Amino acid sequence: MAPADRQQRIRLANGVRVRLIEDPAATQSAALLQLAAGSHHEPAAWPGLAHLLEHVLFTGSKGFQESDRLMAWVPAQGGKLNATTLTTSTAWFVGVNPAQLDAALARLVDMLAFPLMAVEAIAQEVAVIDAEYRMLASHTETLTSAALSHAFAQPHPLHRFQVGNQASFGEDNAALQRALRAYHRRFFHAGRLTLWLQGPQPLAEQRALAERWGNLFRPDPALAPPRRILRIPLTASGSAMAGARPPADGMANSSSPRTHCISNAPRLARRTPCTDDVPRLALQPHRAFALHHAAAHLMLYSFIIDDPAVETFSLLQALLQDTAAYSLLATLRAAGLCDDLRLLEPWRSPVQSVLTIEFQLCEPAGESATLRRSLEVLFTRWLVMLQDLPAGGLSHYAALALQRFRQHEPLDQLRARAFSLPPPESKAERLAARWQHLLSQLRPERMTRLEVSPEIIADRREVQGFWLELNAVEWPGVACQQENAGSGGDNPLMNAESGGANPLLNAGPGVAALPVMAFYSGASLPSPSILPSESVALHSVPGSGIPCLLLSPLPDQPLSPRVAAIVTSSLQTVSGDCLHNGGELSFSRRQGIWLLQLRGNSELLPSALNAVIPQLIAPSASAIRTGERLARRARQRLTSDIAVRCLLAQLPGLIRGEGAAEDNGPHLPHLRWSATLYGGDKALSLALARLLSRFPAEVNPEPLIPAARVPGRSLQCPTESRDAAAVVFCPLTESTAACLAAWQLMAVLFEPRFFQQYRVEKNIGYVVSCRFHQVSGVAGLLFALQSPSRSVEELLGYIAEFIMQRAEGIDGLTEEAIRDVSLPLREGLHEAVFNPTAYCLTDWQQRQLALPALTADSFAQLSPISIRKYYRQLAHHPECWWQLSNFPLTP
Numbered sequence: 001m002a003p004a005d006r007q008q009r010i011r012l013a014n015g016v017r018v019r020l021i022e023d024p025a026a027t028q029s030a031a032l033l034q035l036a037a038g039s040h041h042e043p044a045a046w047p048g049l050a051h052l053l054e055h056v057l058f059t060g061s062k063g064f065q066e067s068d069r070l071m072a073w074v075p076a077q078g079g080k081l082n083a084t085t086l087t088t089s090t091a092w093f094v095g096v097n098p099a100q101l102d103a104a105l106a107r108l109v110d111m112l113a114f115p116l117m118a119v120e121a122i123a124q125e126v127a128v129i130d131a132e133y134r135m136l137a138s139h140t141e142t143l144t145s146a147a148l149s150h151a152f153a154q155p156h157p158l159h160r161f162q163v164g165n166q167a168s169f170g171e172d173n174a175a176l177q178r179a180l181r182a183y184h185r186r187f188f189h190a191g192r193l194t195l196w197l198q199g200p201q202p203l204a205e206q207r208a209l210a211e212r213w214g215n216l217f218r219p220d221p222a223l224a225p226p227r228r229i230l231r232i233p234l235t236a237s238g239s240a241m242a243g244a245r246p247p248a249d250g251m252a253n254s255s256s257p258r259t260h261c262i263s264n265a266p267r268l269a270r271r272t273p274c275t276d277d278v279p280r281l282a283l284q285p286h287r288a289f290a291l292h293h294a295a296a297h298l299m300l301y302s303f304i305i306d307d308p309a310v311e312t313f314s315l316l317q318a319l320l321q322d323t324a325a326y327s328l329l330a331t332l333r334a335a336g337l338c339d340d341l342r343l344l345e346p347w348r349s350p351v352q353s354v355l356t357i358e359f360q361l362c363e364p365a366g367e368s369a370t371l372r373r374s375l376e377v378l379f380t381r382w383l384v385m386l387q388d389l390p391a392g393g394l395s396h397y398a399a400l401a402l403q404r405f406r407q408h409e410p411l412d413q414l415r416a417r418a419f420s421l422p423p424p425e426s427k428a429e430r431l432a433a434r435w436q437h438l439l440s441q442l443r444p445e446r447m448t449r450l451e452v453s454p455e456i457i458a459d460r461r462e463v464q465g466f467w468l469e470l471n472a473v474e475w476p477g478v479a480c481q482q483e484n485a486g487s488g489g490d491n492p493l494m495n496a497e498s499g500g501a502n503p504l505l506n507a508g509p510g511v512a513a514l515p516v517m518a519f520y521s522g523a524s525l526p527s528p529s530i531l532p533s534e535s536v537a538l539h540s541v542p543g544s545g546i547p548c549l550l551l552s553p554l555p556d557q558p559l560s561p562r563v564a565a566i567v568t569s570s571l572q573t574v575s576g577d578c579l580h581n582g583g584e585l586s587f588s589r590r591q592g593i594w595l596l597q598l599r600g601n602s603e604l605l606p607s608a609l610n611a612v613i614p615q616l617i618a619p620s621a622s623a624i625r626t627g628e629r630l631a632r633r634a635r636q637r638l639t640s641d642i643a644v645r646c647l648l649a650q651l652p653g654l655i656r657g658e659g660a661a662e663d664n665g666p667h668l669p670h671l672r673w674s675a676t677l678y679g680g681d682k683a684l685s686l687a688l689a690r691l692l693s694r695f696p697a698e699v700n701p702e703p704l705i706p707a708a709r710v711p712g713r714s715l716q717c718p719t720e721s722r723d724a725a726a727v728v729f730c731p732l733t734e735s736t737a738a739c740l741a742a743w744q745l746m747a748v749l750f751e752p753r754f755f756q757q758y759r760v761e762k763n764i765g766y767v768v769s770c771r772f773h774q775v776s777g778v779a780g781l782l783f784a785l786q787s788p789s790r791s792v793e794e795l796l797g798y799i800a801e802f803i804m805q806r807a808e809g810i811d812g813l814t815e816e817a818i819r820d821v822s823l824p825l826r827e828g829l830h831e832a833v834f835n836p837t838a839y840c841l842t843d844w845q846q847r848q849l850a851l852p853a854l855t856a857d858s859f860a861q862l863s864p865i866s867i868r869k870y871y872r873q874l875a876h877h878p879e880c881w882w883q884l885s886n887f888p889l890t891p
Contacts, residue, residue: 006021006022006023006024006203007019007020007021007022008020008203008207010207010210012190012210012211012214012215013215013219014190014214014215014217014218014219014220014223015189015190015191015219015220015222015223016190016193016194016195016210016214016215016217016220017193017194017195018194018195018196018197018207018210018214019194019195019196019197019417020197020198020203020206020207020210021196021197021198021199021410021413021414022198022199022200022201022202022203022206023198023199023200023410024200025200026098026198026199026200026409026410027097027098027200027838028095028096028097028098028199028409028410028411029095029096029097029098029100029101029197029198029199029200029201029410030093030094030095030096030196030197030198030199030409030410030411030413030414031093031094031101031104031105031108031195031196031197031414032091032092032093032094032195032196032411032414032415032418033091033092033093033108033109033112033193033194033195033196034089034090034091034193034194034196034418034419035089035090035091035112035187035188035192035193036088036089036187036192036193036194036350037050037088037089037090037187037192038050038085038086038087038088038089038090039051039085039086039087039088039157039160039162040087040088040157040158040160040278040349041088041183041187041277041278042183043179043183044160045179046168046169046176046179047160047161047162047164047168047465048129048161048162048163048164048165048168048169049164049179049180049183050085050090050162050183051085051129051162051163051164052122052125052126052129052164052169052176052180053090053180053183053184054083054084054085054090054092055083055125055128055129056115056117056121056122056125056180057083057092057111057112057115057117058070058071058083058111059071059115059116059117059118059121059124059125059760060111060115060116060118060121061107061110061111061112061113061114061115061116062110062114062116063106063107063110063114064106064107064110064111065116067752067756068107069107069111070094070104070107070108070111071755072752072755072756073103073104073107073752074094074096074104074107075748075751075752075755076748076749076751076752076821077096077097077100077104077824078096078097078748078824078825078827078828079094079095079096079097079100079104079824080094080095080411081093081094081095084419085162086348086419087157087158087162087278087347087348087349088278088348088349088350089348089419091415091418091419092108092111092112093411093414093415093418094108094411095409095410095411097824097827097828098199098200098201099827100824101197101199101201101209102209102212105197105209105213106213108213109213109214109216109217110216112188112217113188113216113217113218115184117177117180117181117184119173119174119177122173122176122177122180123173124760124763126164126166126169126173126176127166127763128759128763128765128766129163129164129165129169130165130166130788131723131765131766131787131788131789132163132766133163133164133165133465134165134723134788135642135721135723135766135786135788136163136466137466137467138640138720138721139642140293140295140296140298140452142466143291143293143466143468144291144293144296144298144300144358144450144452145346145464146463146464146465146466146468147289147291147450147452147463147468147470148300148302148346148354148356148448148450149463149464150289150463150470150472151283151284151286151287151289151302151448151450152281152282152283152284152304153281153282153283153284154284156279156281157278157279158281158347159463159464160464161464161465162464162465163465165465168465188217188218189217189218189219189220189221190214190217190218190219190220190223191219191220191221191222191223192220193214193217194418195210195214196414196417196418197209197210198410198413198414199410278349278350280306280349280351280352281304281347281349281352281354282304283304283446283448286472287447287448287449288448288449288450288472288473288474288475289448289449289450289451289470289471289472289473290450290451290452290453290456290458290470290471290473291450291451291452291453291456291458291468291469291470292452292453292454292456292457292458292468292469292470293452293453293454293456294454294640294720295454295636295637295640295720296452296453296454297360297361297362297363297452297453297454298358298359298360298361298450298451298452298453299338299358299359299361299372299375299449299450299451299452300356300357300358300359300449300450300451300452301356301357301359301376301379301447301448301449302346302354302355302356302357302447302448302449302450303354303355303356303441303442303443303446303447303448304352304353304354304441304446305352305353305354305355305438305441306351306352306441307351307352307437308348308352308353308438309426309434309437309438310345310348310353310421310422311422311423311424311425311426311431311434312424312431312434312435312437312438313343313345313353313355313421313438314401314404314405314416314421314422314423314424315394315397315398315401315424315431315435316343316355316438317342317343317401317421318397318398318400318401318404319386319389319397319519320341320342320343320357321341321342321343322397322519322520322576322579322580323572323573323575323576323579324520324573324576324577324579324580325573325576325577326516326517326518327517327518327519327520327576328378328379328382328517329341329572330572330573330576331378331515331517332359332375332378333569333572333622333626334622335374335378335515336362336622336625337359337361337362337371337374337375337378338359338360338361338362338375339360339361339362339626339629339630339633340359340360341357341358341359341360342357342358343355343356343357343358343421344356344357344358345420345421348419355442357379359375359379360633361375361453362629363629363632372451372475376449377514378514378515378517380444381514381517382517383439383442383443383444385517385519386439386442387439389519391428391432393519393520393521394428394431394432394435395428396520396580397519397520398424398431400579400580401423401424402423402424402425405422405423406423407837449475451473456469456471457469458470458471459471520580523577523580524581524607525577525578525581525604525607525608525610525611526607526610526611527603527606527607527610528606528607528610528691531606531687531690531691532690532691532693532694533690534690534693535686535689535690535692535693536675536689536692536693536695536699536700537689537699537700538675538676538677538685538688538689538692538699538700539674539675539676539677539700540676540677540680540685541676541677541678541679541843542679543678543679543839543840544679545679545837546599546600546601546679547599547600547601547602547605547677547678547679547680547684548597548598548599548677548678548679548837548840549597549598549599549605549609549675549676549677549678549688550595550596550597550598550674550675550676550678550840550844551595551596551598551673551674551675551695551699552593552594552595552596552673552674552844552848553593553594553671553672553673553674553697554671554672554673554674554777555593555656555776555777555778555848555850556656556777557671557672557673558652558653558656558776559594559668559669559671560669561631561634561635562627562628562631563627563668563669564587564589564594564631565627565628565630565631565634566619566623566624566627566628566631567587567594567616567619567627567668568587568627568630569619569623569624569626569627569630570615570616570619570620570623570627571585571587571596571612571615574608574611574612574615575587577611578598578600578604578608578611581600581604581607581608582600582601582604583598583599583600583601583604583605583608584597584598584599584600585597585598585599585608585612589652590841590845591773591774591775591776591845591848592651592652592655592656592775592776592777593652593776593777593848595844596612598612602680602681602683602684605680605684605687605688606684606687606688606691609688609691609692610691613691613694613695613696616668616695616696617668617694617696637649638650638717639717639718639719639720639889640719640720641719642721642767642786643719643721643723643724643725643786643886644725644727644767644769644784644785644786646717646719646721646725646886647717647719647725647726647727647784647884647885647886648727648784650715650717650884651727651729651775651776651882651884652775652776654713654715654882654884655729655775655776655778655882656776656777668696668697669697670697670698671697671698672697672698672701673695673697673698673699673700674699674700674847675692675695675699675700676843676844676847678839678840678843711879711880712729712731712879712880712881712882712883713882713883714882714883714884714885715883715884715885716884716885716886716887717884717885717886717887718886718887718888718889719886719887719888719889720888720889721886721888722788722888723765723786723787723788724786724787724788724790724791724792724794724795724885724886725767725784725785725786725787725792725795725885725886726783726784726785726786726792726795726796726799726883726884726885726886727782727783727784727883727884727885728782728783728784728796728799728800728881728882728883728884729773729775729780729781729782729783729881729882729883730780730781730782730783730803730874730880730881730882731778731779731780731880731881731882732778732779732780733870733873733874733877733880734870734873735850735851736851736852737851737852737853737854737855737858738858738861738862738866738870739870740779740849740851740854740858741822741825741854741858741859741861741862742862742866742867742870742871743772743779743780743781743870743874744772744825745818745821745822745825745859745862745867746781746806746810746867746870746871746874747770747771747772747781748772748821748822748824748825749806749809749810749821750770750781750802750806751770751771753802753806753809754768754769754770754783754802755768755769755770757802758785758798758802762798764785764787764789764790764795764798765785765786765787765788765789765790766786767784767785767786767787768784768785769782769783769784769785770782770783770784770802774845774848774849777848777849777850778849779849779851781874783799783802783803785798785799792885792886792887795885796883796885800878803874803875804875806871806875807871807875810867810868810871811868813864813867813868814864815863815864818862818863818864818867822859822862825859826856826859826860829854829855829856
C-alpha cells in the first residue's frame with residue numbers, strides 16, 4: 001500500500017471525483033468506479049432495478065461488444081472483475097496487469113457511460129438474477145441481514161425488496177428497458193461518480209488515465225456553467241423597456257436605475273453528493289429477535305452509527321479479532337461461548353452506518369438464555385474497557401489494521417476503501433477523536449440483538465422479499481458480579497482445560513462473573529532457551545523481504561478434517577501473540593493442502609516456532625473441544641453451503657482420499673511434511689532446522705517414487721440446495737512443464753467462451769465458471785455449473801459438449817495467437833519474482849505439483865502442433881476426469 005504522500009485526490013472538469021494511489025511494490029493495477037446510488041434510489045415500482053442495472057451494464061456498450069467487452073476481455077487477460085449493488089451505492093471494479101490498465105479503464109468507462117441495454121440482454125439478466133434470488137433464499141448472511149432490518153423503524157427503504165426476481169421485474173421487458181434507461185439517465189452523471197485507481201504507475205500517469213477516460217461521463221449538473229444572463233435595462237420609472245422579459249414575480253423594481261440579472265440555473269458550490277436523499281435510520285422500541293436457521297448458531301449485536309468515520313471500523317475489527325491471550329475472542333473461546341466473530345457493515349448511507357458484530361456460537365450446551373446472558377455481559381464489559389484503551393494501544397491496533405490492509409491485492413484494497421473497511425490512516429490526534437466518537441455510540445442501550453439457531457421456533461413472515469422464521473423475543477438484563485481486574489493475574493477461563501465448572505455459566509440468575517480481559521500491553525514471545533542438538537534438512541530459498549517459513553503435509557499425506565481443525569484451534573493464541581510482535585502465523589487450506597505460514601524477522605521466527613511446536617505435540621483439552629466443533633461445522637457446510645461450493649469443498653478429499661480414515665487422537669498423525677524457509681540468513685536457517693527436529697512429524701524426508709496417477713471417478717454429494725450443480729476437473733495428462741503451460745493457455749482460451757455459451761446464450765443459471773485450477777498437488781482445468789432449471793445430467797452433458805466443441809478453435813490457432821494469449825501468463829510469472837510474499841506462495845504451489853518449474857520459456861515453446869496434441873489428450877480421455885454432482889438432501 002502506498003504511503004499518504006503517494007495518494008492524490010482530484011476532481012475532473014466534468015465533476016468526477018478521483019482517488020489516485022501509487023503503490024510501487026504492486027504487481028497488479030486496479031480501477032473502481034463507484035456510483036452514489038443504489039437499491040434505495042430505485043423506483044418503488046421496480047424492486048431490484050439497481051441490481052439488474054449492475055448486471056445489464058456488463059452485457060455490452062457502444063464501443064465494446066461481444067468478446068471485446070469488459071466481461072469477456074478481462075478473464076482472457078488473466079484479470080479479475082466484479083460489481084456490487086449496495087443500498088446507497090453501486091461499484092464496478094477490475095484488476096489487471098499494469099500494462100493493461102488503460103485498455104481495462106476504456107472498457108469500464110464505456111460500459112457505464114454508453115451502455116446498450118438491449119432487450120435480449122435484459123431478459124437474460126432477469127433470469128440470472130432470479131436464479132441468484134433462489135440461491136440467496138437459503139444463504140445465511142442474506143437471511144440474517146434481512147432479519148436485522150426488523151429492529152429499525154418503518155417506513156424506510158431498508159425494508160424494501162432489493163435483490164429482485166422474475167416476479168418483481170415482470171414480463172414486459174420493453175417497459176423494464178425504459179425503467180433502466182430512466183434510472184441510468186437520472187443517476188449516471190459525473191456528480192455521482194468516483195473513480196479510484198491504484199497500481200505501480202506514477203501519480204502523473206494515473207492522473208492522465210483518469211482525465212482521458214473519466215471526462216467521458218456526462219457532466220455534473222451542479223457544475224454546469226450558468227445560462228446566458230439576460231441584462232434588462234430599466235426605465236427611470238422602474239418599468240421594463242418594451243419587449244423585455246418582466247421579473248419573475250411580476251413586480252417592478254422602484255429603486256434607482258440599475259442592471260437586473262436573471263438566471264434560473266445558479267451555479268452551485270462543490271458539494272458532496274447524495275447526503276440527504278436517503279432518510280436516516282431510527283431504532284424501533286423492540287430490538288431483540290430470534291431467527292430459525294437450520295445450519296447456523298449465531299448471535300448478532302448491531303448499532304446505528306451516526307456521522308461515521310469509517311476508518312475507525314477497521315480499527316474496531318482489529319480489536320475484535322485479536323486472538324492473543326486475554327483478548328475478548330480468546331476469552332469467549334475458552335469459556336465455550338463462541339468460536340469466532342466478525343465485524344459486518346450491512347448498511348451504509350453518507351450520514352449513517354449500521355455496525356454488526358456476529359458471534360459464531362458454540363453449539364448450546366445449556367439453557368439458551370444463560371448463554372445469551374454470559375456472552376452479552378462479557379461483550380458489554382469489553383465495550384466499557386475500550387473507553388480506557390490508552391493512546392499507545394490505539395496506535396498499536398491501528399498499525400495492525402493497516403498491516404492487514406496492506407496484505408491485500410490492489411483490487412481488494414480499492415474495494416475496502418470505496419465501500420468496505422478502509423484502513424485507519426489519519427494522524428494520531430484526529431484518529432483518537434474519531435475513535436471516541438465511535439465509542440460514544442457503541443452503548444448497550446443503542447444495541448439490537450438477533451439470535452440465530454436451529455432450536456428457535458418462530459412464525460414465518462416475509463422480510464425484504466425473503467421468507468424468514470422470525471419472532472420478537474424478551475431479553476432479560478444482566479448485572480456484573482465483579483469488576484474487571486485489569487491486565488494482571490490469571491484468567492480462570494484461559495486455564496480451564498477440562499470440562500469443569502464455568503464461572504460464567506454457573507453464576508446466579510441475571511448475574512455474570514467476569515474473567516480477566518486485557519488488550520495487548522507490549523509483551524514479546526519468549527526466545528528458546530536451548531536449541532536442540534539435532535536438526536532437519538530445511539530447504540532454504542534466498543530472497544529479500546521478511547523471512548517466511550512454510551510447512552505443509554506432502555500432497556499425498558492428507559490431514560483429516562478433524563486433526564486440521566484441532567491444529568487451527570491450537571494455534572489461535574500463538575497467532576495473536578505473533579501478530580502483536582510484528583509477525584504473522586496462519587494455518588489454512590490452500591488449493592486443497594493445509595499450509596502453515598510463519599512470517600517475521602530473524603528474532604521473532606525462532607520464538608514463534610518454539611511456541612507453535614508444543615501446541616502441536618500436546619493440544620490442550622480446550623483446543624481439542626474447539627477443533628471438534630469446527631470440524632463438525634465444516635462437515636455441515638459440505639451440505640448447507642451454496643451447492644457448487646459444497647462440491648468444490650469435496651474435490652480435495654475425492655482426489656486424495658482425505659478423511660477416509662478419521663484419526664480420533666489429539667496429536668498430529670505421523671505424516672511427512674515439507675518445510676521451506678524463504679529469505680533469512682544461515683544462522684536463522686540453522687536455528688529453525690534445529691527447532692524443527694522437535695516437530696511432531698517427519699520433515700523433508702527423502703523423496704519417494706511418485707505414486708501412479710489415480711484415474712478420475714465420479715461422486716454424488718447431498719446438498720440442501722435444490723439447484724442442480726456439477727463440477728468437472730480435468731487434470732494434466734503429462735508431468736511436464738510444457739503440459740502445464742498448455743493447460744493454462746487452454747484455460748485462458750476457454751473461459752470467456754464457456755461463460756458466453758452457458759451464461760449468456762443458454763443462460764443456464766448464476767454459476768458458470770471455467771478456469772485453471774490446482775488442488776491437492778494436481779493441476780488441471782475446472783468447469784463448474786449451477787442451475788435452478790437444468791438437471792445434473794444436462795449440466796455434465798454441457799461440460800463434455802463444450803470440451804469436444806473446442807477442436808475447431810484449437811485447430812485454427814496460430815503462432816501469433818499463442819503469443820498473444822500467453823502474454824498475461826508470462827507477465828504473471830515475471831511479476832511474482834519481484835513480490836517476495838507472492839513469490840513464496842507461487843514457489844510453494846509449484847513444489848506441490850512435483851513438476852519442472854514453469855518459466856516464460858515454457859510458454860515460448862508452445863506451438864500450434866503441441867497445443868493440438870494436448871487438447872486431444874484432454875478431450876479424448878474423459879476417464880481421467882473427476883466429476884462431482886449433487887442431489888437434494890431431502891426429496
